[in-house]
Amino acid sequence: MPDAHIVSVGTSPFGRTDLTGRDLFSVAITEAFAGLPDPAAVVDALYVGNQSEAYEHQIMYGSLLAEWAGLRHVPAERVEGCAAAGALALRHAVDDVRSGRHDAVLACGVEKMTAGGTAGATNALSAAFDRATEQRSGVTAPSQYALLAQRYLHETDATEADLAAIAVKNHANAAVNPRAMFQSETTVETVLESAYIAPPLKLFDCAPVTDGAAVALIAAEHVVDELGVADTVRVTGAAAGANNLAVADRNLTVIEGAAAVTTEAYAQAGIDAADVDIAEVHDAFTVCEALLAEAAGFAPHGRGYESALAPAERSEGWTDVALSTSGGLKARGHPIGATGIAQAVEAFEQLTGTAHPDRQVAGAETALLVNEGGVADAVTAAHVLTVAGA
């Protein structure tokens, strides 16, 4: 099976912007192809993660972005899986290269969330919940995750202050990430004093509504050689799986879908959780980082909330993984369909040693990405990335 490499990456700025989705893509692909031939000379196919046409009244994002990239008559399609759409698009690109179907595939993600304000985003995101039972009950994304958080605080020793510490850590990482939406630090006090959105979750437990786009060029080894790119990252594990749509039907504090796909991705890569140096997990809400640290095998059950602590201060059974070095969804920003690709961008920078020196993890060789859609593991994709020489 040919190895799939991440050859190059690019993003738009993350935040509120007057640019549209296609413009944000133009920014991202301009960065990714700086110093490379025209995309049309390299790319065989395109996938784009995109949550909702409710924001821009635009579907057909596969065709649109292929056109905007100058790619004529290539297979191009939108991938939908709410916030997991980006990583699902990445997985399709990786599979195309691994299978030999294509030599070079563009994995993209784009979301223009801010146009309709908080009400527009709340409404668009509510479409991810089961229409038959959940939507009829008036649930929202923060309230769905609050149901998980309430139960997690009930079953474990975690406190709201522990969750706040995750937000503080991720803001500190974002403060030294030039791509981040919030390049500013915060304090546990500030998080705890922020308004409840859906208790026990407060404003500062929640990822923001974000505009943004991200792209990653995935290619086979011979394309890397032809392009003369020196530093690439290998995708050594790629897995995805769905679970119940309705949250009530799932285990609220054991994210089984994430455990299943990370186990599969580790097996493909021939590694264990303890081998992972950095991980971008889906911290759409602070509690997610705790739950996913456990599901990914980094932390014992009920201790994932210690993710903000230095490895030496964590409970027995924790690995020394560094989590959400980009600032995570919480502080880098969460442009829904683009988030899975943005996670890959962070891992690419960390594993090629090109992250900002103040957040670069020394000697990082292996990364895990976990990207979720719906609420928690309604659909989850996991990728293991490894430095090309390792």
Added chain:
Amino acid sequence: MSEYTGVPRPTAPAELTSDSPYTLPGFFAALAEGELLAAVCADCETRLIPPRTACYGCGGRDLTTAAEPHTGTVVSYTEVRTAPPAFADRVPYTVAIVALDSGAKLTGRLTAAYDAVAIDMPVRLVVRAPTAAEAELGLSYETAWPVHTFEPV
């Protein structure tokens, strides 16, 4: 017991009409008559709300509908302070996941103040016809579907 309970999974496509409890129109028609239906799996005992034609617990299809109990306890809860547009004039409101006495779980609004709710609190299902305003917010085929909530016992 009613025409909707004790119904085995239809094996002929033509049986899956809006009268069947294995479709959403059938499920909500039964709910309007006060029956909360599940499809119960003969192989693994999973209770599936609403009924559908395969078990998510084990993948089996040996299913029969049954009426679920209307009483249960709170598994988790929160308060919605920023609502989707259809619920904007009701904030704040409490939402809970309830474990029915059968073990099946269901999300619903809980007509109690957030501060008055606790995990394991006993609650009961309430089913009512949609108000005119609620009916107007539904899709064309949803307008007559009843609304379910929970209330403290």
